[in-house]
Amino acid sequence: MVAGPIKLKNIKTVTANTITATNILSFKEDHVMNIVPQFIPNTYQGLGVLERAKWRVITFTLDSDSDVFAASWGITTANTALGTSFIVTFDVADALGTVETWTYTFTKSWVQRKGAGRVEDGASRNVTEYVILMYGQKGIT
Amino acid sequence: MVTPLAVINDWNPSGVHHSHKYYELEMQLDTDWLTDTALPGSRWAYTQHVDAGDSLPAIVENGANTAIEYFVVALREHDGTAETLTYADVDVNVLWCVGEVSEFNNEDNTAHQPVTFKFICLQDVS
Numbered sequence: 001m002v003a004g005p006i007k008l009k010n011i012k013t014v015t016a017n018t019i020t021a022t023n024i025l026s027f028k029e030d031h032v033m034n035i036v037p038q039f040i041p042n043t044y045q046g047l048g049v050l051e052r053a054k055w056r057v058i059t060f061t062l063d064s065d066s067d068v069f070a071a072s073w074g075i076t077t078a079n080t081a082l083g084t085s086f087i088v089t090f091d092v093a094d095a096l097g098t099v100e101t102w103t104y105t106f107t108k109s110w111v112q113r114k115g116a117g118r119v120e121d122g123a124s125r126n127v128t129e130y131v132i133l134m135y136g137q138k139g140i141t
Numbered sequence: 142m143v144t145p146l147a148v149i150n151d152w153n154p155s156g157v158h159h160s161h162k163y164y165e166l167e168m169q170l171d172t173d174w175l176t177d178t179a180l181p182g183s184r185w186a187y188t189q190h191v192d193a194g195d196s197l198p199a200i201v202e203n204g205a206n207t208a209i210e211y212f213v214v215a216l217r218e219h220d221g222t223a224e225t226l227t228y229a230d231v232d233v234n235v236l237w238c239v240g241e242v243s244e245f246n247n248e249d250n251t252a253h254q255p256v257t258f259k260f261i262c263l264q265d266v267s
Binding site: 006007008009010011024025026027028029030031032033035037039046047048049051054090093100137138139140141 | 160161163171172174179181182184200202203205206208234235237238239240241242243244245246247248252253254261263264
């Protein structure tokens with residue numbers, strides 16, 4: 001692999017619960033940190049910050065529904081936790097076909113929301129979105 | 142932060158309370174990989190030490206974030222004059238990373254990994 005600021009070309013796969021989806025349209029990871037500024041009352045200078053929580057909101061958009069997160073989504077029952085990990089694989093923008101892998105590991109993670117039904121006329125697809133809450137870590141290789 | 146002062150039984154606020162001010166900053170990069178490494182796990186916010194005293198990165202996965210010593214942003218004014226904005230001084234615990242967003246889209250046909258870092262700075266810029 002060449003040194004330098006390598007760019008990613010596209011999202012290749014998402015794997016969870018041993019099921020892999022390849023029909024990914026978009027992916028977004030929002031690493032949310034609830035960090036609150038602290039001030040001395042009625043003065044301008046800050047004291048520091050209070051860090052309350054840190055989590056990730058991860059959004060996958062698929063061109064049609066997939067089984068990849070289906071086991072963790074219940075309409076009439078509580079959602080099941082998403083196992084202990086899921087993996088997102090990207091194609092690197094090089095001629096070698098290199099991939100980059102983001103592995104999220106956690107003890108608890110849930111599907112927070114599922115959006116579906118955006119059937120696009122003439123496009124032969126049913127865009128489906130999964131939003132996942134995750135408390136854990138991400139490793140990149 | 143300047144908040145309206147409420148007046149009981151009167152819908153017009155009588156003034157404002159000037160409690161505090163701070164900067165909210167965003168920095169968007171087209172890739173999260175550092176320029177001098179071939180390792181994809183070497184990313185600025187997670188592997189670069191932003192505080193020489195603590196030797197810790199800006200984002201700590203399993204712990205509290207570390208204060209960033211300072212930012213220096215070099216830019217040009219409309220007439221070409223160079224300007225330097227310095228956020229925070231050295232090691233005063235007023236500049237912090239408070240979020241990170243990575244976005245990808247398979248439909249835009251561009252090879253990039255836009256990552257946006259958000260910061261707060263509790264001190265005036267110089």
